[in-house]
Amino acid sequence: MKPYKKNKKILCSALLLSLLTTSSVSWAATNIGRANLGADPTNPDTDFITDSAVLTITSTTLAVLKKAFLDDNSGTEITSGSSVVSGTIVKFMIYIDNSTSTQSADVRLEDELNDTDFTYQTGSLTWNNNATNTAATVATIFTDTNAAGGGVALSDGVNADVASVDTAVSPDLVTMGAHTGQTNGVVNIPAGKIVSFMFRARIN
Numbered sequence: 001m002k003p004y005k006k007n008k009k010i011l012c013s014a015l016l017l018s019l020l021t022t023s024s025v026s027w028a029a030t031n032i033g034r035a036n037l038g039a040d041p042t043n044p045d046t047d048f049i050t051d052s053a054v055l056t057i058t059s060t061t062l063a064v065l066k067k068a069f070l071d072d073n074s075g076t077e078i079t080s081g082s083s084v085v086s087g088t089i090v091k092f093m094i095y096i097d098n099s100t101s102t103q104s105a106d107v108r109l110e111d112e113l114n115d116t117d118f119t120y121q122t123g124s125l126t127w128n129n130n131a132t133n134t135a136a137t138v139a140t141i142f143t144d145t146n147a148a149g150g151g152v153a154l155s156d157g158v159n160a161d162v163a164s165v166d167t168a169v170s171p172d173l174v175t176m177g178a179h180t181g182q183t184n185g186v187v188n189i190p191a192g193k194i195v196s197f198m199f200r201a202r203i204n
Contacts, residue, residue: 062104062189066094066111067138071200073149075142088203089121094176095141095196098189099134107187107195108177115172117204124200125163125174126151132194145196158182163197174199 068078071089078090094111098104113120128144129152136144143149156165162185163176176197177187189195 060100062096062098062100064094064096064109066092068092069142073146075139075146077138084203086203089200090203091124091146091198091200093142093145093196093198095128095145095194096189097134097136097194098191101191103191104189105186106178107189108179109175109187109197110179111174111176113172113174113201115167115170118172118201119204120165120167120172120174121200121202122156123153124198125154125156125165126198127154127163127176128152128194128196130188130190130193130195132196134192134194136194141194141196142198145198147198151198158184161185162187165199 068080069091070076070078071091078084084090092111094109096104096107096109124147126145126147128141128150131150132141132144145151147153154161154163156167158164158166163174164182164184166173166175166182173182174197175182175184177184187195
């Protein structure tokens with residue numbers, strides 16, 4: 001008789017992931033503004049103060065994406081909703097593409113990893129150090145973030161790194177940027193760049 005293997009479904013969209021930022025990331029609109037710099041009570045006009053020109057402000061929503069991959073450095077994506085055997089180790093990648101012409105400053109990410117369903121793999125946290133160009137393929141982002149590719153290793157503890165992991169709480173808390181509870185280094189995303197983070201977890 002073959003041993004029974006329990007399967008679990010990976011639902012990346014159901015995993016809690018939030019974006020905490022004070023930058024332009026959360027806005028998406030084109031706004032028109034006019035400013036009246038002053039009114040001249042005299043006639044004829046002697047101070048030459050007039051209304052300013054129309055000011056146009058364009059901003060773009062930056063999406064946070066989370067994907068799962070096989071733990072074999074192949075970059076093979078596990079699609080959301082797939083069934084995976086318990087005990088399998090997967091790689092999770094979280095990234096934001098700043099396709100704008102302006103730096104996105106002080107970006108803060110928080111991922112709650114359900115420690116009933118997943119066990120974080122100590123020392124697996126990496127990031128791409130904003131090296132990836134905007135609109136890159138998922139395969140390129142994976143390579144730039146993966147430890148076997150161009151990924152930069154981060155320590156799990158709260159320190160000068162830009163990310164950390166707290167497994168003493170439930171659910172486990174993975175934070176990136178200057179999170180208020182886990183004070184990591186500041187994460188800025190330069191114009192036209194992608195920031196991405198990766199860690200490994202075992203499916204329980």
